[in-house]
Amino acid sequence: MHTREACLAADRQDPLAALKHQFDLPPGVIYLDGNSLGVLPKAARARSAEVIDQEWGVGLIRSWNTASWFDLPARLGDKLSRLIGANDGEVVVTDTTSLNLFKSLAAALRIQQQDHPERRVIVSERDNFPTDLYMIQGMIDLLQQGYQLRLIDDATPLEAALGDDVAVLLLSHVNYRTGYLYDMAATTALAHRHGILTLWDLAHAAGAVPVDLNGAEADFAVGCTYKYLNGGPGSPAFIWVAARHQDRFWQPLSGWWGHQRPFAMATDYQPASGIRRFLCGTQPIVSMSLIECGLDVALQADMTAVRDKSLALTDLFIELVEQRCADHPLTLVTPREHARRGSHVSFSHPQGFAVMQALIARGVIGDYREPEVLRFGVTPLYLGYADIWDAVDTLKDILDSGSWDRPEFHQRASVT
């Protein structure tokens, strides 16, 4: 596709093209940041009015039963399970990804403590999303039981990091910065050969790439609903545990929602059977209810078609940047190999921050990640081929003209 016309023709052939009409996209914007915050499903507007006016305003306390608020974490979990190769009763939507990491890490460590108490190393990746590392560090600091964090990096490849001293391997299925995609089945099998339990962070994978947790025989997983699943800003996260661990898992954030009989008001904690014991406290019902609108759109799309389009769009993005911006110091960060690529494309540029600000000012919204990385999320549910063309066209113009080099584009907000 070397012309905009060819892109438009591809859009006309796109079997997923109609889905974008189920979202409200802001005018004048090409949104390449759906891997940070997904867009607004049109259905969310009516759903929020229903939850606020009727369920809260009129139903009030009765809505815990009549509007099934109590069931939301498990009901949304069942819907979400279809997108990640899980079964009904294996997923709940609740809390945040960071907190769910803490719960599942505690559960995995407890299983290992019982079976292999000598294993005191948690392996993760130096380039993992920082909160994953921070939560591990917090757990180690809290336990004071001699646990250590070992990081995979250039000096320590995955194979070298895994040994008989390792309890848990915690990886992101898709790397937040590079877009690198792990082979979940092969990596899990490798970990299992070493007696190691796996904990997968699906933040940049759920809804973005095919995920088959049960097929991969994974142990634990957590993830995010506000990126590719379009659940809304900060919408609650999810947590999955393999059925074979359901009778054994234990987690320390043992609030009343995870109790077998939350309203018996018993003095002692008795965990609910199944995945519900991963619940802790009362959930933010308005934010949580809106997740269903995004899930319902995602469930209309065949994941094979989503993956095909994602690869076609990321291929196109890479190809156009390399052809049309060849004179500029852009370096591809994302793997070229399809099997190793998630659904976003990253290029580094020495002035990445300013270039991204210039793009955003022109309505091409991607984001910037330290160091020097321009990150472009590719979301097949609402992006087309011509969008990619236009985005690269704008990038080319900004780079050719040098218009990124203005004072306002170098200015960093307090939080960026």
Add this chain to the structure above:
Amino acid sequence: MHTREACLAADRQDPLAALKHQFDLPPGVIYLDGNSLGVLPKAARARSAEVIDQEWGVGLIRSWNTASWFDLPARLGDKLSRLIGANDGEVVVTDTTSLNLFKSLAAALRIQQQDHPERRVIVSERDNFPTDLYMIQGMIDLLQQGYQLRLIDDATPLEAALGDDVAVLLLSHVNYRTGYLYDMAATTALAHRHGILTLWDLAHAAGAVPVDLNGAEADFAVGCTYKYLNGGPGSPAFIWVAARHQDRFWQPLSGWWGHQRPFAMATDYQPASGIRRFLCGTQPIVSMSLIECGLDVALQADMTAVRDKSLALTDLFIELVEQRCADHPLTLVTPREHARRGSHVSFSHPQGFAVMQALIARGVIGDYREPEVLRFGVTPLYLGYADIWDAVDTLKDILDSGSWDRPEFHQRASVT
């Protein structure tokens, strides 16, 4: 006030009466469950549309800065601080009450570990809201460091429970079932004399009774925004720490939002200075934004006037029930003494469950708490004297007629 007319006259004199017009109250309902889920502030409807349509739909990722989403936990915390005797920069709104208990308990235990490592007992109350006990139990089980939970009950009064082996005293300011109100200043002073740190659960106190955390020299506090503060179903909770502990506190749920520079993507966790280090992951922005609508109404009311009206209404409720329902086996559970009473009234009745279902069917919505307790929340911002009269009138009719004794009123929902 022995007649409905006298109650109506009192309503006409009520300086807080106008505030109820800022809430949407369902027609035909007397809502005595605002201590479980507060009502809908009218402003929440427009605010939710703004957050969903504009901030999410149009602003998208930009809204983290342009709509100040990043600042919400601290900005709402500053507003809330005025209702609990705290200062700016001492409170954040985030996560759930259970999770905030875990964080502050960890912080308190860490301080004691450094100063008095021999203290390994956590004191709470057998009659405390169960999640408080469950979170302590989860922490003890996780740490495996010889911590113990000691419970205040009929056999072990507060004074007997506090000794040189105690690290932390965790109490609810107002008991969820009985409405018993602790003297926070005196109890904190007693704990401090024994070298014990205090952690107060304000779930049934914030917005309901005067709270003066700094005046009481308390150490830590957590609480709920969806009860008396009318933040919406499951809206995020809050956490407070005394300024003198701010440089020392540490908590293990160390997600990226509590990092000093969350977007530096550093490998190692470095806590933010101040209360922000109690943050963990990304917050549910829609639910969180609506909290402000409830807070804004609460901040219009003088807390002394709220307390006066609360006591007048709970006095009236007790008096009317004891006068008009004297033939029925109702026993007052709530303290008569003003200084020991929160803002709800509880009576036990051998058939409490069925009586409450009959009341709800007649539009008088309170709730039932094990064992046998009819609980009536009294919320001065939107309830009046005639509402109390009408509620007791309905209770009297249900008891006199025996109309509670129908099969449907004995039927328990899966979660009640």
